[in-house]
Amino acid sequence: MSLKNKIKSLFTFEEEEYEYYEEESVEPEPSPEELQRNTDPQNVVRLESVKSTSKVVLCEPKDYESAQEIADNLKNRRAVVINLQRTDHHQAKRIVDFLSGTVYAIGGNIQKLGQHTFLCAPDNVDVSGSISELVDEDLK
Template sequence: MGSVRKASAWLGLVDDSDDERYYDDEYAGGPESGASWVTDARVRVAEQPEPEPSGRIATVTPDGFRDARRIGELFREGVPVIVNLTAMDPADAKRVVDFAAGLTFGLRGSIERVANRVFLLTPEDYQILTADSGRSAGGFYNQS
């Protein structure tokens, strides 16, 4: 019995019978197959797909700094978050903005102020379009 199999059996993750037909300590498929290290030949590690925008946007109106965790959890899931700080006292609001700025920097997202004490946090795979970005120099209803 291989060392990985023994450890798995000791942890109770697999049956510790002597049935070795599915387990092998060798590299499954060889290096040319592109397979990952596995202990069960029936299991293959899939390539991790690129995260796609989920179509969800969260709005969070925190009461205090303790609500920053929920903002971080949503943002880590790839959900854009609108943070409304109008109900908070200025000291806690500043702490939440500092947290949000670090969060977006660390996860390569962006933070944008959309109104007084309201911020939009977007993951890196989102693009923010403003009303001015699609407008031509003369405007849509240019009468000249």
């Protein structure tokens, strides 16, 4: 053997000395649920699943005890229109004070729509615009 071949054999590997094995990975078959999840993109929402959940509740409380029912509607993310025409002035003031605190706590807003009418809206309802109070001096 020549010196050249000896040096070459030191730096090269002979293929006969090494055996190569390829491992085959066995993947379990996906279940039908996984197949369905893989075919439906995660960011697509079906229109059938989207329902209108916004509701407006009309209330005409007679006394202060009705304020808790109105507050429960606000906590359930429903806008409430309150007509206080048939409520005693003192009771109406207490109701508006209680509902103002409730609306503040849930991050909503309260607006006066008329002389005895209020709109209480939770944070998921956007209220735009305002209603100006009419002042007729001819009627006074």
